[in-house]
Amino acid sequence: MQSVMSSGPSLEADSVSILRSIIPGLESTKHKGQAGKIAVVGGCREYTGAPYFSAVSALKIGADLSHVFCTKDAAPVIKSYSPELIVHPILEESYSIRDEEKSSISAKVIAEVEKWMERFDCLVVGPGLGRDPFLLDCVSNIMKNARERNVPMVIDGDGLYLVTNCLDLVSGYPLAVLTPNVNEYKRLVQKVLNSEVNDENGTDQLLSLAKGIGGATILRKGKSDFVSDGKTACAVSIYGSPRRCGGQGDILSGSVAVFLSWARQCAAKGEVSMNPTMLGCVAGSALLRKAASMAFDNKKRSTLTGDIIECLGISLQEICPV
Numbered sequence: 001m002q003s004v005m006s007s008g009p010s011l012e013a014d015s016v017s018i019l020r021s022i023i024p025g026l027e028s029t030k031h032k033g034q035a036g037k038i039a040v041v042g043g044c045r046e047y048t049g050a051p052y053f054s055a056v057s058a059l060k061i062g063a064d065l066s067h068v069f070c071t072k073d074a075a076p077v078i079k080s081y082s083p084e085l086i087v088h089p090i091l092e093e094s095y096s097i098r099d100e101e102k103s104s105i106s107a108k109v110i111a112e113v114e115k116w117m118e119r120f121d122c123l124v125v126g127p128g129l130g131r132d133p134f135l136l137d138c139v140s141n142i143m144k145n146a147r148e149r150n151v152p153m154v155i156d157g158d159g160l161y162l163v164t165n166c167l168d169l170v171s172g173y174p175l176a177v178l179t180p181n182v183n184e185y186k187r188l189v190q191k192v193l194n195s196e197v198n199d200e201n202g203t204d205q206l207l208s209l210a211k212g213i214g215g216a217t218i219l220r221k222g223k224s225d226f227v228s229d230g231k232t233a234c235a236v237s238i239y240g241s242p243r244r245c246g247g248q249g250d251i252l253s254g255s256v257a258v259f260l261s262w263a264r265q266c267a268a269k270g271e272v273s274m275n276p277t278m279l280g281c282v283a284g285s286a287l288l289r290k291a292a293s294m295a296f297d298n299k300k301r302s303t304l305t306g307d308i309i310e311c312l313g314i315s316l317q318e319i320c321p322v
């Protein structure tokens with residue numbers, strides 16, 4: 001059992017202890033899949049980097065299999081980045097189809113994802129998804145299907161745009177994690193709390209927001225990351241880097257998906273007492289921030305997202321040696 005909070009009045013989570021408590025051992029008795037099967041729903045004509053960063057980060061942290069469900073345009077590009085990813089070219093944007101095809105395509109999309117759904121430990125919805133209305137409608141159906149089967153979801157990027165406009169997709173679902181950046185958080189606060197972001201009372205507002213969404217967990221990204229499930233709140237401020245290259249949130253979404261899956265395994269065995277989605281967020285945030293800090297030490301101003309991904313393994317090794 002571990003405490004999510006460090007001692008004293010600080011909100012800072014004891015993230016190193018949390019990481020150590022949920023990272024599974026590497027044992028020869030385990031079979032492929034037991035360390036996690038993650039699926040990223042994202043990737044369109046404009047954005048192919050974001051789903052790749054998220055899905056490959058999940059593998060680099062220790063998941064066994066990582067899938068990407070993306071548009072037909074994006075799939076060959078994402079496949080070409082890495083043979084490690086299992087890429088499903090199933091989504092369509094409005095520009096590439098006729099109106100009369102929409103209902104049959106929509107049915108095909110959900111049938112294709114449904115075949116796999118039960119195998120997934122967690123979905124990441126949104127990295128590089130784009131905002132095409134027909135595509136987002138198909139993704140809503142995927143989210144409803146995941147929810148019916150109790151599959152956890154990390155919602156980021158354009159997935160947050162979708163959810164902010166249709167809160168019912170996550171409202172009252174404790175296995176949903178929302179990972180907003182500054183803009184995405186502002187839109188959520190405006191929609192759910194009907195107010196502006198108030199940093200003087202930031203923790204209370206975050207608690208209210210998570211409560212307002214019915215117990216989904218929120219990871220508010222920024223200089224420090226803040227996490228709340230509506231009952232408790234904590235912060236991760238350790239490590240970090242001054243480089244703000246795009247894609248760091250994508251690494252985080254894939255990382256949180258893996259860590260929350262591991263935390264749920266621990267919770268099922270009674271090894272942790274905290275909400276596993278909170279543990280997953282704290283662990284993901286701390287690891288990303290450590291990897292970003294190591295990458296910056298090496299690369300300084302030229303640090304890019306790929307450099308940070310390359311530091312995930314050594315960061316894990318320093319915290320929890322094999």
Ligand SMILES: NC(=O)C1=CN([C@@H]2O[C@H](COP(=O)(O)OP(=O)(O)OC[C@H]3O[C@@H](n4cnc5c(N)ncnc54)[C@H](OP(=O)(O)O)[C@@H]3O)[C@@H](O)[C@H]2O)[C@@H](O)CC1
Nearest residue numbers: 047048049050126127128129130157158182183246247250
């Ligand atoms: N390589 C890829 O494929 C990547 C693809 N990605 C995908 O892109 C999609 C859209 O996501 P997003 O994050 O670009 O959209 P959003 O949050 O609206 O930000 C847009 C603008 O807001 C501003 N801004 C940002 N931070 C701010 C701050 N702290 N304080 C103040 N302003 C701030 C800033 O505006 P600027 O300064 O340029 O005026 C910024 O440019 C989504 O699918 C995502 O997954 C990314 O994951 C990156 C890697």
Ligand SMILES: Nc1ncnc2c1ncn2[C@@H]1O[C@H](COP(=O)(O)OP(=O)(O)OP(=O)(O)O)[C@@H](O)[C@H]1O
Nearest residue numbers: 181221222223225240241246247248249250252289
């Ligand atoms: N000002 C900051 N100082 C230090 N670290 C930060 C700062 N802002 C963000 N981070 C770190 O970067 C991570 C990603 O946050 P960011 O706000 O860049 O997400 P994002 O905009 O969704 O990224 P992406 O470009 O992948 O979409 C956060 O979890 C946090 O740890």
Ligand SMILES: [Mg+2]
Nearest residue numbers: 157181249250
């Ligand atoms: Mg983002």
